[in-house]
Amino acid sequence: MNRQRLSLWWFIGTLVLALLLMLVPLPGVLEPFKPYWPALFLLYWSLESEDRVTLGLAFTVGLAADLLNGVVLGEQALRLCALAFIALRFRSRLRFFPMWQQALAVLALLLNDRILLLIVRVLAGASLPPASWWISPFVGAALWPFLFLLLDDLRARLRIQ
Amino acid sequence: MARARDESSPLFAGNAAGTLRLIVYLALAVVLMVLDHRNGWLWRLRYAASAVVEPVYRLAGLPAVGIRTMSVAFADRQRLTEQNQRLREDLLLANAKLNRLAAVAEQNQRLKELLDTQHSLELNVQLARVIGVDLGAYRYQLTLNMGARDGVRPGQPVIDAHGVMGQVKEALPTTSVVMLITDPAHAIPVVVERTGLRTVAYGSRDGDQLSLPTIPQAADVRVGDKLLTSGLGGRFPPGFPVGEVRSVAPSATGMFLVAMAKPSADLDRSEDVLLLHDQAEPDGPPAPVTPMGPPAGLAPAVAGSTPAPASTSGAPR
Numbered sequence: 001m002n003r004q005r006l007s008l009w010w011f012i013g014t015l016v017l018a019l020l021l022m023l024v025p026l027p028g029v030l031e032p033f034k035p036y037w038p039a040l041f042l043l044y045w046s047l048e049s050e051d052r053v054t055l056g057l058a059f060t061v062g063l064a065a066d067l068l069n070g071v072v073l074g075e076q077a078l079r080l081c082a083l084a085f086i087a088l089r090f091r092s093r094l095r096f097f098p099m100w101q102q103a104l105a106v107l108a109l110l111l112n113d114r115i116l117l118l119i120v121r122v123l124a125g126a127s128l129p130p131a132s133w134w135i136s137p138f139v140g141a142a143l144w145p146f147l148f149l150l151l152d153d154l155r156a157r158l159r160i161q
Numbered sequence: 162m163a164r165a166r167d168e169s170s171p172l173f174a175g176n177a178a179g180t181l182r183l184i185v186y187l188a189l190a191v192v193l194m195v196l197d198h199r200n201g202w203l204w205r206l207r208y209a210a211s212a213v214v215e216p217v218y219r220l221a222g223l224p225a226v227g228i229r230t231m232s233v234a235f236a237d238r239q240r241l242t243e244q245n246q247r248l249r250e251d252l253l254l255a256n257a258k259l260n261r262l263a264a265v266a267e268q269n270q271r272l273k274e275l276l277d278t279q280h281s282l283e284l285n286v287q288l289a290r291v292i293g294v295d296l297g298a299y300r301y302q303l304t305l306n307m308g309a310r311d312g313v314r315p316g317q318p319v320i321d322a323h324g325v326m327g328q329v330k331e332a333l334p335t336t337s338v339v340m341l342i343t344d345p346a347h348a349i350p351v352v353v354e355r356t357g358l359r360t361v362a363y364g365s366r367d368g369d370q371l372s373l374p375t376i377p378q379a380a381d382v383r384v385g386d387k388l389l390t391s392g393l394g395g396r397f398p399p400g401f402p403v404g405e406v407r408s409v410a411p412s413a414t415g416m417f418l419v420a421m422a423k424p425s426a427d428l429d430r431s432e433d434v435l436l437l438h439d440q441a442e443p444d445g446p447p448a449p450v451t452p453m454g455p456p457a458g459l460a461p462a463v464a465g466s467t468p469a470p471a472s473t474s475g476a477p478r
Binding site for chain 2: 019020023024025055056058059062067068070072073074075077078081082085088089120124126127128129130
């Protein structure tokens with residue numbers, strides 16, 4: 001029971017950490033290189049513990065991110081929902097991909113996410129972002145193996161599901 | 162409990178229920194976005210949720226504070242000494258200028274009293290610190306550590322030592338969000354210092370420049386011209402530096418000149434900013450006059466009231 005509770009807190013803690021990481025600023029030069037942390041963490045959990053990650057959870061995390069970020073309410077909820085849906089649907093296959101293939105899949109997911117965001121922003125009347133805006137998915141995909149191994153290792157050490 | 166899902170998540174094909182749920186959630190998100198876009202609910206919700214949001218901002222701002230502290234702690238002695246020396250010189254220079262200006266300001270005050278205007282050179286400001294939080298949305302926003310409880314109101318101009326930074330967009334109880342002048346959705350009325358040409362400076366897409374897209378073809382605008390706030394519109398008080406023109410070119414349509422300007426304020430380096438409090442009275446169109454009665458009925462009253470000031474001004478004699 002205690003272990004179960006610990007694993008639940010660990011799950012929530014990583015998601016909160018993802019939101020915090022999203023808010024932490026980087027120096028101006030590194031700014032475009034910042035990955036979309038909530039998506040990465042949510043992806044990890046949707047691959048590793050499918051009964052916790054549902055579309056409702058993705059929606060809630062997205063709403064929280066919107067609230068913190070001050071962008072239009074529902075924007076990130078939409079993006080994370082789409083992301084979680086694709087990840088959950090292909091979960092069984094994604095899990096058994098070798099790491100580089102998994103990273104490529106993550107890249108595709110993150111690029112898809114950016115395209116969604118672009119559509120939303122353009123529909124809302126914002127101007128097109130600069131080219132450096134497209135770097136972030138690649139950084140996210142490059143970080144994916146490390147994030148995945150780190151989180152897996154921590155989970156194994158804490159002996160939680 | 163989890164095993165029951167095994168049949169519902171097969172290897173290759175998803176089920177219809179999942180798709181349906183996705184559609185419901187996407188529709189919900191779209192509805193939320195449209196409602197929020199139309200009504201601007203979000204800030205009301207954020208105000209309500211500020212008890213949660215603000216500590217998170219402070220927490221997320223900690224790394225930036227830490228780095229700042231570390232950079233001071235580990236900066237070598239020589240650099241600090243140099244910086245100190247430079248600041249001293251700046252202060253000396255600024256004080257000397259201030260002393261000279263004080264006389265001018267006093268004279269100005271006297272003249273203005275003679276003219277009976279309300280304008281004042283004094284600034285009623287409040288110092289605020291920038292919380293290092295990345296609010297996404299292409300970096301056109303700042304978060305400050307002062308909020309509605311400290312008297313911050315939406316619309317207040319924000320300046321730093323070099324010029325105008327932006328205006329308060331929303332004030333939460335103890336933090337506030339500033340919209341920078343480089344935000345593409347922001348426009349600020351400016352005047353070219355050298356020629357007195359009035360125009361409007363918009364934010365630009367790449368985020369570190371101002372764009373002035375509607376300068377008449379015949380106007381005299383050169384690279385290096387300084388832009389000041391014009392005070393039109395009443396939001397920003399007149400006379401604050403806004404930027405410096407970096408390039409002038411004909412617009413795509415050929416009907417206007419388009420100038421790009423670099424903001425004077427250190428938009429990405431400022432740690433402390435000033436919130437202007439008393440907004441100067443607008444220089445723009447006069448406030449709508451309260452409707453008067455028919456002139457015929459008013460005429461005797463006006464005639465009767467004009468001698469009155471003459472008699473009061475005679476009183477001190």
